[in-house]
Amino acid sequence: MLARFFAVLCAFSFAPFALTSPAFAEPIGYFQVEGVTYDESVPAYEDAAGYEIGERPVRLGEMVPYLRGLAANSDRIVVETLGYSHERRPILSFIVTSPENHANLESIRQTHLARLEGRAGANDAPMVLWLNFGVHGAETSGMEASVPVLYHFAAAQGPEVEAMLDNTVLIFTVPFNPDGHTRRIDHVDTYWSYADNSDPNDAAHDLWVEARTNHYWFDLNRQWLLLTQPESQAWIKQWHKWKPMLSVDYHEMGSNAPYYFHPGEEKRKNPLIPDRARDLTYSIATRHAAYLDSEKHLYTTEERFDNYYIGKGSTYPQVNGSLGILFEAGAARGGAIQTERGLVKTAQNVRTQFRTSLTSIQGALDLRQEITAYQRDFFAENARQATGGGWVFTAEGDPERAARFVRLLNMHDIEVSALGSDLNAGGKTYKAGASYFVPMSQTNNRLIRGIFERVTQFEENIFYDVSGWTLPLAYDLDYAQISRAPSVAGRAQGAFQSAAAPDVAPYGYVFDWSHTYAPRALNRILSKDIMARAAMEGTIVRTTTGEVTLGRGSIFVPLDRQEVSADAIHEVMQTIADSDGVPVHSAISGLTPVPGRDLGASNVFRALEQPRVVLAYGDGLAYYDAGEMWWTLDHGHNMAVTLVSKDRLGSLDWSEYTHLILVGGNASLSKSVTDNITRWINGGGTLIATRNASLWAQEHILGRAKEGEGEDAEEGETLQRLNFEDLDVRDAEHVIGGAIFASDLDTSHPLGFGYSDRDLPVHRNVTFTLQRPDKNPYAVPVQYTSDPLLSGYASERRQKEIAGTPSIVAERKGRGTVILMADNPVFRGTYPGTEKLLMNSLFFSKLIDAPRGEYSEQDDHVHN
Incomplete structure (x- = not known):
């Protein structure tokens, strides 16, 4: 039956025909374990896909049916679809164990969970082990190793294999990042050639961040803690359902690097992780070393990689009672690549990743009693704490x-x-x-x-x-x-709550700006060509349900002079209440109880226009930053965003757009493009520049000197002589390791609308500081406090340098606006506290006024 199934599969899933099998391709025998008998009725991958591993990148459209076929026709494997990526590709989980264990899987799971808390013995249930394949799309062997792994457990025969299956429940998650993998495969196939080409300069090898990430350019290996993306939300549910005893995470790194495996740097371990976890990981590591020694492979451990940030795939398990192991192979994305350590082949990387999956499983079984005792102590200590x-x-x-x-x-x-x-x-x-x-x-x-x-x-x-x-x-x-x-x-479940449907308004509609989805609501309104106005001051509005107090930034939609019917406006307001959860109030009069703040007061309620946003990416700009902006606006607020490669900005008709976002990285533009953008700003456009781009804009758009320019060393200062062995530590001394800083927010400023207080934590991972404008004391809506560090690392020197400096500079330039942000307000899609700064920059940039008076130096610093 299995052979018939794959005969049908092969008829539909052959890859493009190759005239010859490339020298880099390897047949299934290359991946089979020496001395193990394999069931010949289980087809190898090349039998189903028509090409061998290493010949071409393994496509999801061929790999997924093959692996599903293994599961459908093996009594050792079941497959479950955990969820889908943004591009609707499946996240699959394969549970591999003996047929007898499959018949009692839920009972095994419950006994295993009891074992973690000391309520069951080490041998009362099989060990539950988890292996991740393919969280980074650019890392070929991280995904493709799943093919020989699952083939092995479907086809391998013999007492050792049977014992491994009897004593484990293996959970393989494949692939973690299907969208990124598809992007990488398309790239490699685009530059594929019949002739073998291992030149590292060949375009087939030239892809990293774009394929490493998911659809919105998020690094999914940083998502274990943050869980903003559908891929991570899918796998974390399965992880906590089983709470595995060991979690293995497969990656690739630079091609010149030798093979790496945990435990990693000894001193760079989160203090929440017990030392015993590292000891056990090292004991398992000796099994990897023994295999790699037998193959005469170069490898390294206990260096470079840490276990500090608890949101990575090899560290998150360790604060949840599991052991985490990271593997890194030197990449060969185009099939094979010449490196300083010789020719590196994808097929060899796949084989090594497959074999270390077996050493990980066997190592865990060898340490079954020790790992069980460790977990019992881990959770007992949790209970004591x-x-x-x-x-x-x-x-x-x-x-x-x-x-x-x-x-x-x-x-x-x-x-x-x-x-x-x-x-x-x-x-x-x-x-x-x-x-x-x-x-x-x-x-x-x-x-x-x-x-x-x-x-x-x-x-x-x-x-x-x-x-x-x-x-x-x-x-x-x-x-x-x-x-x-x-x-x-x-x-509490934290379910999204719709607001009550608003009454039909006799005069207009109002809603407060403090709600998360108030920007999404406003975008709905403006995209329907409905006029809206924003409150520059707080006021009280008479509504059908009584008086309602509104803060700065609140939105007023009048019925007067609209080209859209009152019925259509009411329908939009109903959608806002239901889909955005924003309470909408129906105003009965333009007269308010607050003198000078009636709804028709033009100095209080200012007209708004729909943002037409260009988001620059690529050509040196940070993909992560651009993706986080894109995801926030598109996925979070349903705003259309025009993505334009930085090197194409000069070809745009800027009259079609209201906002340009430049993110961190190399934001340098040619003089002609810079001049065009400057003219566009002077004519009414808004530039939002974050992180490194804010420094570029500060110099080239606002005409201020770069940080530290013109400063000479103090007289008599001599350079230190330091030992080279101290370079890493001394270099890192003043690096800010992604810390959280305290800032003071001017809630009366348009960028501060919707905030309830002045205290605003911000994420910072840059060391530069923005200059305070010397002629505009109102241009710093957000600045760091005098004692800014809240959480994370920053040296005392950096804290002193940053204290009291601008976090954001926002000022008019001609008829337009320039907004400089030292930080990324939507870092990893997990800073809803500062997300509103971005949305306010889009919707309220025209509400920022330029001062007309002259101010003394003393006046400039009254509110520091």
């Missing part, structure tokens, strides 16, 4: 922001309860119905600590990734730690 207290949080004026955080915590299997009564903590009242409680008395309280605690002291200051990720700060939540459990009103 647990208290009756926990964390309370709220998002004043924005229930959706708090609900979004609740949803995130639930995805991490963290219990959250709604407050049952008002609670005073840290000088703030947390109101029932709008506030939540996270108890520490949970089995995964180390993860809770990792999410909520602020850390600013580190054993070593070198970080492979961000050093600070205190998520309540990223969400700009009011939060506090409490010592006793409060009154609660049941478990």
